[in-house]
Amino acid sequence: MNQDVIFGINGPVVTVQNSRSFSMMEQVYVGNSRLVGEVIKISDQITTIQVYEETTGLRPGEPVYGTGAPMNILLGPGILDNIFDGIERPLKALEAADGAFIAKGTTVSLLDDQKEWDVTLTCKAGDRLSSGQIYATLPETPIITHKCMVPPGVEGEVIEVKPNGLYRLHDTIAVLKDGKGRTHELTLCQKWPIRNSRPIARREPPDVPLITGQRIIDTMFPIAKGGTxxxxxxxxxxxxxxxxxxxxxxxxxxxxxxxxxxxxxxxxxxxxxxxxxxxxxxxxxxxxxxxxxxxxxxxxxxxxxxxxxxxxxLAEYYRDMGYHVAMxxxxxxxxxxxxxxxxxxxxxxxxxxxxxxxxxxxxxDFYERAGRVQTLCGQEGSVSVxxxxxxxxxxxxxxxxxxxxxxxxxxxxxxxxxxxxxxxxxxxxxxxxxxxFTDLDPWFEKNLGKDFIQYRTRINSILHEESQLMEIVKLIGADVLPDDQKLVIEIARVIRVGFLQQNAFHPDDTFVPLTKQKLMMKVILYLNKKARQLISASIPISRIIELGLFDKLATMKYDIPNDKLEMFDDYIKDIDTSIATLLDPNAAKTGAALPMPAGAKA
Incomplete structure (x- = not known):
């Protein structure tokens, strides 16, 4: 007979009095409805449990059952293309059992244990397997291969292997025998306590970027794979x-x-x-x-x-297979x-x-579980949070x-x-x-060239300069500024509207490859240098603005498709031709262009 009963209830917090049955962080079932809970505090007289389901209707005196195991989830095929609640109960299965509203104490399999998977064994009898090594693969979805790994803490010699074929989640497909003579049955799944990080071979430096296609992130504030x-x-x-x-x-x-x-x-x-x-x-x-x-x-x-x-x-589980995961x-x-x-x-x-x-x-504890790592099976994986x-x-x-x-x-x-x-x-x-930046700049330099980093630095400098100038403009207006400072404000507007702002609903602007991001910065800074050359020649900025180049560059993110990057060369030529007309009206007829300023790049 179970002697552990509910003593007090305070919302999701339930207490049990004078119990010696439970251990810290143990998963328990509370009440006649067997609500899922976890032990979070133990004293000499009171054991405190937090319940992960609605406690309405729960009464003192109802039994509490221990499981002898920490709060864990089931890891195996069927996780992808699924929707879970906070403790990995599949919402589709809960809906099938109870309808649109989740009933208390509903018990469903965390993963579909009736579905058959086409399993290919990658080990044979006599092989020695250690923790994290892959012993079988199966197509979880058409684009992701699920890799069944030896659970952490298990290793030994393969003494039995089933043939390739269709198997269910809990079917034994291989058997290991460890050094102490104990056997371990390997299925398609394993359990893991959610509050413990999964083991790795070693951590790798965060020197590869997580490319997002969002310009303000990739260029201005990049994140590494395995970063936070x-x-x-x-x-x-x-x-x-x-x-x-x-x-x-x-x-x-x-x-x-x-x-x-x-x-x-x-x-x-x-x-x-x-x-x-x-x-x-x-x-x-x-x-x-x-x-x-x-x-x-x-x-x-x-x-x-x-x-x-x-x-x-869940993210660490797929990382251990050698995948890069973003959470x-x-x-x-x-x-x-x-x-x-x-x-x-x-x-x-x-x-x-x-x-x-x-x-x-x-x-x-949460954020430090991110990282790019060498997994136990010798592959590289990462979790970015x-x-x-x-x-x-x-x-x-x-x-x-x-x-x-x-x-x-x-x-x-x-x-x-x-x-x-x-x-x-x-x-x-x-x-x-x-x-x-320190970790990722070598990657950017290798794959995009040193000028990418130089462009980013110059763009950032212009934006900071504009911020300082806008404090003056708020006080005394923009008309009193000299032309070179008015140019800073105009170029910063192009950067803000044409580069930093992004349209998620435009087919070419929702995702922008790094090469296009670099060329966009190059053209904006090229216009900036050419315009500065004109201002130094005492040509008023109002005449430069009348050329329409600033507005044209503000919309080039829409006008240049991601697969036609050669069009940026036409923008460079157009800047040369348009600006040349201000110094020599006959230049437009002859097609002549101004010589490039010292230090500028084409």
């Missing part, structure tokens, strides 16, 4: 939209999208968009390489706290609010703004944003005024930063 980034912004500034763009276009093999405490209509939009989107690399539906974890704001608060650990564990957490502020609510119910001493004192360490932060009132000085900055190396600060002006992505180039 924060996207803070107030309501309506485009956090979710920016993450959608990154999920669609970044050059990761697999996308894990965690909707942590977001509104249900936003998650519905994600599901609709991803189901319709075609993967540009394969031509297949985007869902073939995407996992969605939907934990909306009306779901139990404790499951919200677990959802990002579930997401990062989007939207948003970590909702996750931190779940921590705060549970902490309050535990009557813990609050720290700044009511958040628990362990908020920084929890954020560190991009977390949205939703500070109340757009106040970046609040604890979640400030502590996130400590553990991420990219900070893409969204600006409310840019978003309201329809400038997307609304990343503020003055307050954002990336700490990956």
């Amino acid at each position: 980034a924060a996207i803070p912004g107030g309501f309506g500034t485009g956090k979710t939209m920016t993450q959608h763009q990154l999920a669609k276009w970044c050059d990761a093999d697999i996308i894990i999208y965690v909707g942590c405490g977001e509104r249900g209509n936003e998650m519905s939009q994600v599901l609709d968009e991803f189901s319709e989107l075609v993967d540009p690399k394969s031509g297949r539906p985007m869902t073939d390489r995407t996992v969605l974890i939907a934990n909306t704001s009306n779901m139990p608060v404790a499951a919200r706290e677990a959802s990002i650990y579930t997401g990062i564990t 989007m957490a939207d948003s970590t502020s909702r996750w931190a609010e779940a921590l705060r609510e549970i902490s309050g119910r535990l009557e813990e001493m609050p720290a700044e703004e009511g958040f628990p004192a362990y908020l920084p360490s929890r954020l560190a 991009i977390g949205a932060v939703s500070p109340q009132g757009g106040d970046f000085s609040e604890p979640v944003t400030q502590n996130t900055k400590r553990f991420t190396r990219c900070f893409w600060a969204l600006d409310k005024s840019l978003a309201y002006a329809r400038h997307y992505p609304a990343i503020n180039w003055m307050t954002s930063y990336s700490e990956y």
Whole structure:
């Protein structure tokens, strides 16, 4: 007879009195409905459990059952092209069991255990396998091959291998015998505790960029594969939209999208968009390489706290196969609010703004699971983590944003005024930063040339110079500025509108290859040098503006297709021809061009 019964209930927090049955972080089942829970605190008299399901109707005296294992999830084929809640229960299976609303205590298989997979064994009897080595492969989706790996902590000699063929999730396909004579059955799946990072062989330096096709990110504030980034912004500034763009276009093999405490209509939009989107690399539906974890704001608060650990564990699993994974957490502020609510119910001493004192360490535990690594099977894989932060009132000085900055190396600060002006992505180039330049510049130099770095530096310098000039303009107006400073403002406008601003709905502007980004900077800076040459020849800037070159460059992102980059040469020639007419009206008739300024590149 079970002696462990509920003593007290406080929202998602349940207590058991005078129990010696449970261990810290153990997964348990609470009440007659067998709600999923986890032990989070043990004292001499009271065991405290957080429940991942709705506790309405739960009563003192109902039994609590231990499992003897930590909170874990099932890892195997069937994860991709699926939608889970915060503890990896498939929402499609829950809907089939209960309808549109999730019932309490519903038990479903975390992965489809009846589906048959076409398995190819890669080992034979007599082989020695160690942790992380691949013993079988199968096509999980038409574009992703699932690799079955020896679970961590298991190694030995293969003593039995099944033939290639169709197998279900829990079928034994190989048997290992370790040095102590114990046998280990290898199936298509394994379990792993979500709060523990999976083992690796070694970490690699973050010296390869995660290419996103978004100019302000790739050029101005790049992130490395295996890197971490924060996207803070107030309501309506485009956090979710920016993450959608990154999920669609970044050059990761697999996308894990965690909707942590977001509104249900936003998650519905994600599901609709991803189901319709075609993967540009394969031509297949985007869902073939995407996992969605939907934990909306009306779901139990404790499951919200677990959802990002579930997401990062899934990401590490595919990383261990040798894939590059990008994880989007939207948003970590909702996750931190779940921590705060549970902490309050535990009557813990609050720290700044009511958040628990362990908020920084929890954020560190999460973000430090990112990285580019050498896996146990000898392949390279990575997990890049991009977390949205939703500070109340757009106040970046609040604890979640400030502590996130400590553990991420990219900070893409969204600006409310840019978003309201329809400038997307609304990343503020003055307050954002990336700490990956030192690591990534050798890659950019090797693949794009030194001039790419020089162009970026010059573009950044112009934007900062414009920011300083605008302070003067606000006080005394632009008319009093000398022409060379007016040119800075005009060129900065071209950079802002023509380069930093990007249209997600335009076929050529939604994703821009790095080569085109470089050529766009080259043409803008070429116009800047030519215009400076004219100003030094005492030609007023008003006459230069009348040529229409600034407006033409502001729209070249639409006018030059991504597969016709030779058109940039025509823009260079057009600048030469147009500007030549200001010095010599006959130059336009003869086609002569001005000599290039010293140090300029064609």
